[in-house]
Amino acid sequence: MKKLLEIHDLYINFKTLWGVAKVLNGVSFDIKEGEIFGLVGETGCGKSVTALSILRLLPPNAEISGKILFKGKNLLEKSEEDMRKIRGKEISIIFQDPMTSLNPLFKVRDQMLDIIELHEGLSREEAEKHAEKLLKAVGLSDPERILNSYPHELSGGMRQRIMIAMALSSNPFLLIADEPTTALDVTIQKQILELILDLRNRYNFSVLLITHDLGVVAEVCDRVGVMYAGNIVEIAPTEELFENPLHPYTQGLLSVVPDPRTKKPLKPLKGSVPSLLNPPSGCRFHPRCIYAKDICKRAKPELHEHSPGHFVACHLYGGGNCD
Ligand SMILES: Nc1ncnc2c1ncn2[C@@H]1O[C@H](COP(=O)(O)OP(=O)(O)OP(=O)(O)O)[C@@H](O)[C@H]1O
Ligand code: SF4
Ligand SMILES: [Mg+2]
Numbered sequence: 001m002k003k004l005l006e007i008h009d010l011y012i013n014f015k016t017l018w019g020v021a022k023v024l025n026g027v028s029f030d031i032k033e034g035e036i037f038g039l040v041g042e043t044g045c046g047k048s049v050t051a052l053s054i055l056r057l058l059p060p061n062a063e064i065s066g067k068i069l070f071k072g073k074n075l076l077e078k079s080e081e082d083m084r085k086i087r088g089k090e091i092s093i094i095f096q097d098p099m100t101s102l103n104p105l106f107k108v109r110d111q112m113l114d115i116i117e118l119h120e121g122l123s124r125e126e127a128e129k130h131a132e133k134l135l136k137a138v139g140l141s142d143p144e145r146i147l148n149s150y151p152h153e154l155s156g157g158m159r160q161r162i163m164i165a166m167a168l169s170s171n172p173f174l175l176i177a178d179e180p181t182t183a184l185d186v187t188i189q190k191q192i193l194e195l196i197l198d199l200r201n202r203y204n205f206s207v208l209l210i211t212h213d214l215g216v217v218a219e220v221c222d223r224v225g226v227m228y229a230g231n232i233v234e235i236a237p238t239e240e241l242f243e244n245p246l247h248p249y250t251q252g253l254l255s256v257v258p259d260p261r262t263k264k265p266l267k268p269l270k271g272s273v274p275s276l277l278n279p280p281s282g283c284r285f286h287p288r289c290i291y292a293k294d295i296c297k298r299a300k301p302e303l304h305e306h307s308p309g310h311f312v313a314c315h316l317y318g319g320g321n322c323d
Contacts, residue, residue, distance in 0.1 A: 001032035003069075004173055004206045005054070010066035012049055012058070021276045023049050025230040025284065027066075028303060031174070036200055036207040038217040038238070040253075041227030044273055047210045050227075051176050054208075055091060056083050071173070089119050092167035094160070096179040101163055102151040109147035112166055119170040134165040137202075139195060157188035161195065168199065178210045193220050214253060218242060223309075226250045229274055229284040232303060235311040246312040248289050283315065291316055 012024040024046050031037040039047050052058050054068055056075060068075040070091065075083070095101055103111060109131070116127040128147075135143035138161040151159055160180060167175055177196065181189035197220045200207055209221060217224050217238060224241050226234045226249065234247040245251045252269040271288035274280050280287050286296040295315050303313040 001035065003030045004033045004035075004071065005031040005208075006067070006069040007050070007054075008067040008069070010050070010053065010068065011064070012046075012053060013063045014059075015061045015063070016277070019277045022279055023230050023276050024053075025279070026300070027227075027230070027232050029225045029232055029235055031206050031208060033173075034200065034204040034206060035222045036197070036209055036220055038209045038211060038221035038224040039227060040211055040214060040217050040224060042212060042273055044276075045227040046230045047212075047227060048178055051093065051178050051208065051210055054174075054176065055087050055093060056080075057087075088115070088167075088172075089170045090172055091174045091176065092170070092172040093176040093178065094163045094167050094180050096182045099151060099156075099159065102159060104151050106150070107147065108149055108151065108154075108162055112147065112162070112169070115166050116169050130169065131165075134169055135162070137168075137199070138162070138165045139191075140165075155188075156184050157191065160184065160188075160192055164192075164195065164199070168203070168205075171203070172205055174206045174208065176208045176210070179212070180209070181216065182211075182213075189216075190219070196220060226253070229279060230276060231284060231300075231313060233285065233313050235303070237309055240310055244310070246306060246310070246317060247285075247314050248291055248316070249285050252288075283313075 007030065008028050010024050010027040014021040014023055027050060039050065041047055049058070053064060054075065058064065064076060112131045113124060113127045116122060116130050120127065120130065122130060131147060132143040135146055140146050140158065140161055146154070146158070146162065181192050184192060193216060196207060211217060221238045223235065223237050225232045226247065228249045234241065234245070234250045241250065242254065245254050256269060269288065274284060274287065282298050283296045283301050286292040289296065293315065301313045301315045303311045304318065306312050306317050
């Protein structure tokens with residue numbers, strides 16, 4: 001499969017009053033055409049910053065280096081004007097809480113039609129037809145009623161479906177979904193994930209699905225990247241990751257997911273996420289790692305292909321920088 005997005009060695013620092021936060025520490029991964037790629041990791045590990053960097057929506061205190069190739073072109077070299085044409089058209093994003101993205105003062109009709117007219121250059125009447133089609137495509141069977149509603153008159157699940165419809169209105173190549181189901185209850189979560197999967201199967205766009213929930217990953221992702229404190233520590237096809245996790249952090253994450261077959265008690269990961277103002281040297285996971293050895297404190301392990309398609313950044317498996 002052809003690569004749609006390639007991130008190479010992305011470093012992001014934030015200048016803050018307390019010093020420089022070294023938030024992304026050389027992140028690399030790619031997303032293929034039509035693929036659902038999951039990015040998983042604990043809070044604060046840099047998932048949203050990675051997403052925002054793709055759209056070049058980081059605040060001015062961010063320093064960025066590396067490459068973000070989208071259809072072969074480096075987004076970090078594009079002008080702001082070019083980025084405006086890409087955002088929402090070729091790359092769309094949806095967030096956790098649709099209430100923050102929908103304006104409570106306007107009916108769904110006004111908000112949807114504004115977006116559709118902006119991107120498609122359609123008349124109001126054509127845009128309305130397109131909106132109805134999109135609402136049906138996301139499983140909302142009474143588009144007329146939805147278009148006439150204010151956001152607060154709809155359920156959280158319906159609002160997220162509307163956000164998905166708006167994100168897909170321009171037929172984007174890439175949909176970034178940042179914790180799209182976290183604010184929803186479990187049954188609705190499952191429905192929204194199934195919807196994303198179904199739409200991808202129908203329209204073949206790629207998805208960057210950001211989550212801290214391994215259950216979500218297992219449900220819909222083709223491949224997964226595991227993030228820890230600003231690094232991608234492991235990338236593998238979903239089944240392979242669950243069956244054969246290599247990185248000690250991934251193994252730790254998987255051991256806290258309860259196994260319904262054995263009902264093993266939860267084993268929380270020891271220690272806490274490090275401060276990115278003064279991150280640990282070498283492997284950033286070393287203070288929490290039960291396998292840490294001397295080299296782990298000195299040298300950052302690089303991501304390398306351990307077996308076909310399965311990448312890991314850990315000195316237990318080689319990984320460069322070994323002296
Ligand atoms: N504008 C900013 N200025 C300084 N630091 C920031 C800024 N934005 C994010 N950070 C820091 O970058 C780190 C990564 O944040 P990010 O929001 O990407 O985490 P995340 O993985 O999405 O977490 P969550 O699961 O809670 O959404 C955090 O330590 C955060 O405090
Ligand atoms: S590089 Fe060392 S500290 Fe880091 S995960 Fe591997 S063994 Fe643990
Ligand atoms: Mg986030």
